[in-house]
Amino acid sequence: MALLSILRLLTSLLSLAVLVTSGYLLWSWYDAPWLLDAQGDIYRAREAWRLWTGLGLLAWSFLGRFLVLPLLTHRDTRPSRAVRSDGKVTPGATGAELYVETHGPAGAPAILFTHGWGMDSTFWNYAKQDLSDRFRVIAWDLPGLGKSRLAANRQVCLPDFAADLGGLLRATPGGPVVLVGHSIGGMTIQTLVRDHPELLNRVAGVVLLNTTYTNPLKTMVFSGLLRALQKPVLEPAMHLAKWLHLLVWLSAWQSYLSGSAHMANRLGFGDFVTASQLEHVTLLVTRNPPSVQMKGNLAMLNWDATGALARCTVPILVIGGDKDIITKLEASGVMSGENPRAQLKVVEDVNHLGPMERADLYNDMIAEFALSVQPSATRDLGAGVRAAAPDASQAWPEPADLRPGLAH
Template sequence: MPPIILAGLVLSLASWGMLAAAAYLLWSWYQGSWVMDAYDVSHHVREHWRLWTALALLAWSCLGRLVLTPLLTKADEDPTRAERGEHQMIASPTGSNLYVEVHGPADAPTVILTHGWGLDSTIWYYLRRHLSQRFRVIVWDLPGLGRSRAASGSTVDLSHFATDLKALLSLTNGKPAILVGHSIGGMTILTLVRDHPEVLTDQVAGLVLVNTTYINPLKTMVLSPLALALRWPVLEPVFRLAIWLQPLAWLGAWQSYLSGSAHMANRIGFASQVTRSQLEQTTLLATRNPPAASARGNLAMFRWDAHDAIVKASVPCLILAGDKDIVTKQEASEHIAGQAPFASLRVIDDANHMGFLERSEAYNEEIARFCELNLVTRAGRGVQEPVPTLA
């Protein structure tokens, strides 16, 4: 999520600067200064404002999130939860071990949810809960994130993720499934369509692309020219340093989390409806995932292109966009919908990149209706050919 990454870099530097200022003030307070009184007697004097200012900065560095989170969000009526359930580990042909959970009735049609980058499958709490009343819902962690283990750093990219997703289709009891992906999850689905179009013949009943793009995300975000200009001199070196210096990068990430700087950065991925639990979970997941894996995934996205992949999609597609999405602008979803043979585009009001959380009711309703139409109604009528959906 490039805008959040850029904001995170700036705020992280500010957070480190706060610590540096606190250290300097403590040192200068301890050192003090020598002054001469009227009797030519020297006295060691410490300026106590330096001590109190340093302690205040240290306190903010450790507890700032407790102050900032309520200021940045609304109170929760239905808190999201990072719940885990019974799981299995699936060996992928890529060599990665995939953490997978299955929810809902065992004999129901299957929906597979693929989360966005920097997160894990627990982010699907609202949608998983909603769909599992009617469908068999499979959630999984992308390799390198959550509890999935990548075979190596070289397997943390879109082509390998698509192969991992293809492996999960073996869990659908031989019936076509709906694939739902948010952000890089949607990019993974597009890569699957590009690289393995044969799965659309009888393994996939439909695609749902949530706030996603079709090309290097630096090209479809706000301030795209600036982001592209910063790619080589700033972003690429920073991500490579995060890989080489992961312990230091992780320390910085946790310091930003405690100070609230990370919360401020992640807040820009939401519109006006975000609640405390939603911002907290998003920020916590982004913080505790390994910086090296996150960096490799970001670098892989910069080299990714599937601009015409959706043309191969011979199944119905639902494209969901947020009207306030600054991470993946609405135009990206319009481009995908314009190329897909059987697509519907829905733009959700007052929704940013994390709209599926803050506007969960609207997103859940659209996705459930699409799944009902393409997994239940069409199957019950024996319809085989794709039809335009949700016209």
């Protein structure tokens, strides 16, 4: 989500400017000059407006989100929270340490979810709630985000993400798996299809949510301007943010407290976002390390998988939002047009974060697709899989099984 990262950097600077202004006003009030009145008395020429304006801006700098959230969102009917269940950390194919959660009956057909950039597996909490009665729902944190850790001496890159996803795919027991990816998660799946076609015999189908097939700057709003700025401005700014990691992180937290970060992230939602959803997403992108996020943004700017889906031998479902400014609907049209087995579905009035904003619609479409491409699912459900107790102990084999032949 490179565009939102840029917007968050700008709003962080704005939030920092508000904080600096409040400090200046409070200091100028305190350090007002001494004057002599007509009676010969000495007094401080303090201006009350400086004090009250400074205090107001200071309060906004650290409490503003409590005002911003209700102004920008709808009231919650089903709150979203960045909370985790019991997961486990397992070695990935590249040597990364991958945090994985598994929900649902052990014998049910599996759906493996990969989140978007800056997020973590809690992004799929609605999917865990909606689908784990019928499916084995598996969600993981991409390396460097959430509770997953990058391997030593490895770069943040899509081929490595695809290799780690391939390791998880190999390790998932049972029949073929449905792969679901949002944003960079969908890009990771396309990279897997391109780089590891031999693993498609482990895949029942692919679901791509609000994603693209190439450098995201080419398929987002203002693409011409952003492409022109990529080399001279955007990439140097991302490198600088990576080098100034701690300062950027502190600024990001201050922007989170002031609500400025929420304003930036609101642009990634459409008409239905609730307060808890905006808070959830903003918390994730604030607490994930800026250095890792900048490395991932740079990796996306130099990525392309055009034509990869043409070689995909399994059914494909592409879901896009008609108000998506990060990966415009045209990108979904290109991807679905690459393969005769692909279908496109459009969700109205949602933006890039549609899988959270309208989780009800997205999860229904994912479930319908998964049942259509996993013939055993209906039989298993009829045999009582819905009532089976989750058995996390059967979810993953020994760590050594994750490694063969996938590291680059």
